[in-house]
Amino acid sequence: MAFAIALAAHPASAQLSASTQRGYEAFERLGPHRAFAVAADGKGYWWTGSSGTDPGRAVASATKLCEERSKTKCSLYAVNNVILNGRDWSAATPPESPSIGRLRPEPYWANKGPQAATGLIVWSHGYMEGRDATASSPQGEVAYFTLKGYDLYRFDRQWIRDWPGDANDLANAVRQARSMGYRRIVLAGQSAGAWVSLAATMRGAPVDGVISVSAAHHGQVKDMRDVSRPRSEWQQMVRGIKRGPRLVIVNFKDDAYDVGGRMDDARSAFAASGVDAVVISNPTGFSGHGAANGTAFPQKFGTCIYTFIETGTRQAPCVP
Known part of the structure; x- marks a missing residue:
């Protein structure tokens, strides 16, 4: 899902004014694919959350929005985390990093x-019925880590075929990333991506943190023959995670994939094991399985999630 906004006016130049620099800093706290365009009349516009194997849709959408709103010619200032400095975006493609396992x-x-980055954050997507989820955009929570110097990788899986294999592959890739020199590693995911991130952690992936949003992989509750199975597998997973990484577990009301009771299960399991965790359950103003998509959730919770994962400090609104 893509989102757009117009920013404050500024002089049309390669250097952003103080007000628009603040707007650009807000843009940096948004997930890819994203693009930031500047109009000749001094206003800036951005687009974020575009899917695809490249940021072309975000570029086209930001440019179109800018020109339609400003009635002037617009130029691109940045695409994803690349400041263009007048270059054509397609010619400014950054060097591709090597794969790390899967x-x-x-x-x-x-x-x-690995030597220069603050750490590595790995995004694992959910599934989208009838669509290729491997080109979906990461949620905005990841941007709070990339803004602080984390590298960004993905763990893409199109279908649920081999859960143990996927979780083992993710855990092994984390071990490989650690051996390459990444000092900190965080797993983040939504739905099936959250589930596989937790499953890899249960299997001993040497991570520093996990962000689990709306974890699921058994389908919608209305289609389940036996709701006790996903609850039991969830309990087994959260009970199997050992102390070490910090966990943020997020769930929303009216989630069609949630069998209920799982946040209480997580709290009980982590209290017993001593796992350092924050459970964000049914936050006000958010509902549904995809409630963290878009900009509202990361804008409200991104800072406190980042702070807890990095320092262990609990802040509002992540905790009351």
Whole structure:
């Protein structure tokens, strides 16, 4: 799902004014694919959350929005985390980072590499019925880590065929990334991507943090023959995670994939094991399985999620 906004006016130049620089800093806290366009009349516009194997849709949408709103010619200032400095975006493609096991670098993203990066954050997507989920955009929570120097990779899986194999592959890729020199590694995912991130952690992936949003992989509750099975497998998973990484577990009301009771299961399991975790259950103003898509959830919770994963400090609104 893509989102757009107009930013404050500024002089049309390669250098952003103070007000638009603040707008650009807000843009940096948005997930890819994203594009930031500047109009001749001094306004800036962005587009974020575009799917695809490259940021072309975000580029086209940001440019169109800018020109329709401003009635002037617009130029691109940045695409994803690449400032263009007048270059054509397609000619400014950053060097592609190497794969790490089954992990692939986020397309058109300037990574620093294991020695220079603050760490590595791995996004694992959910599934979209009738669509290729491997080209879907990461949620905005990841941007709070990339803004601080984390590299961004993806763990793409089109179908649920071999859960143990997927979880083992993710865990092994994390081990490989650690051996390459990444000092910190965080797994983040939504729906099936959240589930596989937790499953890899249960299997001993040497991660520093996990962000699990609307974890699921058994389908919608209305289609389940036996709701006890997903609940039992969830309990087994959260009970099997050992102390070490910090976990953020997020769930929303009216989630058609949630059998209920799982956040209480997580709290009980982590209290017993000593796992350092924050459980965000049914936050006000958000509902449904995809409630963290878009900009509202990361804008409200991104800072406190990042702070907890990095430092262990609990802040509102992640905790009351």
